[in-house]
Amino acid sequence: MDTRNIQYFMAVYEHLHFTRAAEALGISQPTLSQQIRILEAEFGIPLFDRIGKKVVATEAGRLLRQYGMKMIQAELDVKNAIKELASAQRGTVRLAVLPSDLDFQLVPLFVQFNAKYPDIQLQAISTIYVQEEVLNYKVDMGIGLAGPPDPRLVQIPLRSEPYHLFVRADSELARRDSITLQELQQHALVMYPQGFLGRDLVDKVCKQEGFELTTVMETSSANSLLQLVSAGIGATIQPDSLLRQKNEYPAITSIPIKGATPVRQLQLMYYADRFISGSQQQLTKWLIDFFK
Template identity: 75%
Template sequence: MDSRNIQYFMAVFEHLHFTKAAEKLGISQPTLSQQIRILEAELGTPLFDRIGKKVVATEAGNLLRLYGVKMLQAEQDAKDAIKELLSGERGTIRLAVLPSDLDFQLVPLFVQFKMKYPDIQLQVFSTIHVQEEVLNHKVDIGIGIQGPPDKRLIQVPLRSEPYYLYANSASELASRKEITLQELEQHSLVMYPKGFLGRDLVDKVCIIEGIELATVMETSSAISLLQLVSAGVGATIQPKELLKQHPERTDIVAIPFTGPTPVRHLELIYCTDRFISSSHRLLTDGLIDFFDGTNSTNKKRPALY
């Protein structure tokens, strides 16, 4: 099968619309339709059912999509390996990270990485669906919440980080040296909406302890949550290291929990079948060193390769 026709097929599968797929590919709709027909003839089965203006993938189409992703990635890996052999410390790395880590922790590391390796292009994507982005080959490496063991992934533990209460420095909570989750039932909170990773980690502990926390406002952005805390709207529960890179802030205080505490376990992941270039190794080493530097329990670097 021609990899170009696989790319055409993947575009149609993504959009389920021949005209939109053709526009994305920069070719005419009749040309795209012809190439899909050629691919269907080669495989001996339809890949899409065309019901009026509606396009639906057939069972064969769904199967080809699964293997098509791997075929295109294998081709790209081969090109990357040869390109690296010829060029040395070059290439492009796609990294997925959680939004709060991108906004509050990792940018200084990325600046240092770029200064040290100016010929490596780093593309960083903010997402709460880190594992899905890695498995779908939309990114090369991901840093997210630790998941169950998966044979499709290399999973490297990075850091375990407790959650703290972040409160306005002028509030009645600011003088507290520690606090319990149960006490927060009597205080105003601003939190992520239910279904977000950070909120789910907190809710899981609360459910076990029979605690029900009420929110006065919810938003999907850690930056906006801290703005609400700064404005005195309420307190929020976030990872301990959230403001480590911003010690100059005096409007917000971080208060540790005593008793049951939400904890997030971070891991670095990439697909087991991916080609890992030297540029990828440089970044993964930098990321592990960064997280090891704030986690005294990580005495030994895990074997990556």
């Protein structure tokens, strides 16, 4: 068994269709079917059930996917380690980041990274599914909301951030020193849609207090939310660090929320058994220093 056959298997598992998997791999469908039969003969058990035109993974197939991903990643880690040894300063670092942090906080750090490692490609991916991207080997590391301990991961706490109310600087609310979530039931709000981490965190605290907030407009972009606040459409509830670069939004004021306050706990995470290149180690240190 080699990783090429595992990659063939993974393609079929992803598409659950031999023809589409073969097209994605750039090989013929008979060749792909033959390679899967070789794997099944080696294991002595079917990896897929073929019911007419429908393909369904068996229990053995689900197990092979779980361990096959680790085999493919292990091969990639070996290649990266040897490549780094040979070339010292080349390669790619993949980082998953929550959208608002990517838009408003980390660009200066990326500039610093490029200055030190000009030949290394940094791929910063905006996603709300940071941990899933790390666990599926889609990225090398991620910055997301802290979750329960996972033995597969190294999880490094970064910082806790309370949420504030962002309002237009010339609005009546801007004269307040603080405000409660309950008071916001009487004010127009612009927020992320439900299902977004930040929105769900706010809704959870409100639900615990026995009420719900309503919105006049929703958007999935942090930039759009702040533009709507600047235009006077409504206020928004966001992490206080979102306005770190305040010069970009001088028309917005941040008001602390008193009483029950949404707080997000950020963490840096990566696979415990992954190869960590020198550039990734440096980026990890910079990220920890930046957030702390």
